[in-house]
Amino acid sequence: xAGVTQTPRYLIKTRGQQVTLSCSPISGHRSVSWYQQxxxxxxxxxxxxxxxxxxNKGNFPGRFSGRQFSNxxxxxxxxxxxxxxxxxxxxxxxxxxxxxxxAFFGQGTRLTVV
Amino acid sequence: xxxxxxxxxxxxxQEGDSAVIKCxxxxxxxxxxxxxxxxxxxxxxxxxxxxxxxxxxxxxxxAVTLNKTAKxxxxxxxxxxxxxxxxxFCAAKGRAGGYQKVTFGIGTKLQVIP
Numbered sequence: 057x058a059g060v061t062q063t064p065r066y067l068i069k070t071r072g073q074q075v076t077l078s079c080s081p082i083s084g085h086r087s088v089s090w091y092q093q094x095x096x097x098x099x100x101x102x103x104x105x106x107x108x109x110x111x112n113k114g115n116f117p118g119r120f121s122g123r124q125f126s127n128x129x130x131x132x133x134x135x136x137x138x139x140x141x142x143x144x145x146x147x148x149x150x151x152x153x154x155x156x157x158x159a160f161f162g163q164g165t166r167l168t169v170v
Numbered sequence: 171x172x173x174x175x176x177x178x179x180x181x182x183x184q185e186g187d188s189a190v191i192k193c194x195x196x197x198x199x200x201x202x203x204x205x206x207x208x209x210x211x212x213x214x215x216x217x218x219x220x221x222x223x224x225x226x227x228x229x230x231x232x233a234v235t236l237n238k239t240a241k242x243x244x245x246x247x248x249x250x251x252x253x254x255x256x257x258x259f260c261a262a263k264g265r266a267g268g269y270q271k272v273t274f275g276i277g278t279k280l281q282v283i284p
Contacts, residue, residue: 089272098276099259112271146213158204159272161213
């Protein structure tokens with residue numbers, strides 16, 4: 057069974073640009089969550105999508121948005137990039153039903169804003 | 171919303187000694203508590219988890235304890251080895267608007283000194 061795949065692995069963008077990151081969950085998983093990881097801040101929750109609907113959202117500005125497609129693949133978009141957006145962006149997939157289930161992480165996309 | 175506090179932020183132990191990482195959570199409705207290990211440059215991976223109806227769980231050299239009354243849970247690693255060096259994240263999963271939401275602690279960087 058293929059794991060969670062994130063593309064691209066690395067990105068360098070300029071301030072003011074926008075970026076789109078992609079996450080393909082494990083087959084059969086319907087929930088995809090996104091996290092921002094920076095040194096000293098741990099894993100900060102961005103949002104979660106389930107069956108193409110955002111059902112949880114963290115405390116990030118509206119420049120951070122996402123969506124999920126019918127095949128459960130998810131994209132995250134960051135507009136008007138700022139230097140502080142440089143981070144490792146991780147997605148995690150899980151079954152997402154009413155019962156608790158293990159979340160599996162992708163390898164992440166390392167975004168550098170210059 | 172849920173708030174998870176984790177400490178210590180860094181921990182150094184001699185090889186063979188035990189390591190303990192502690193977390194507290196705020197939402198009494200949280201019912202699932204996973205622990206993730208993230209080695210340098212790699213994705214977080216689940217190492218052990220515990221559900222709210224269990225007080226302790228062991229898996230070889232690692233164990234997790236849960237005190238629901240005090241709302242805290244701990245990771246115990248015995249006979250530490252250099253390969254245990256990593257960042258460890260605790261998490262609590264509870265209801266947010268009727269759906270499961272995971273909140274992570276800030277992470278503990280464990281260094282095992284040979």
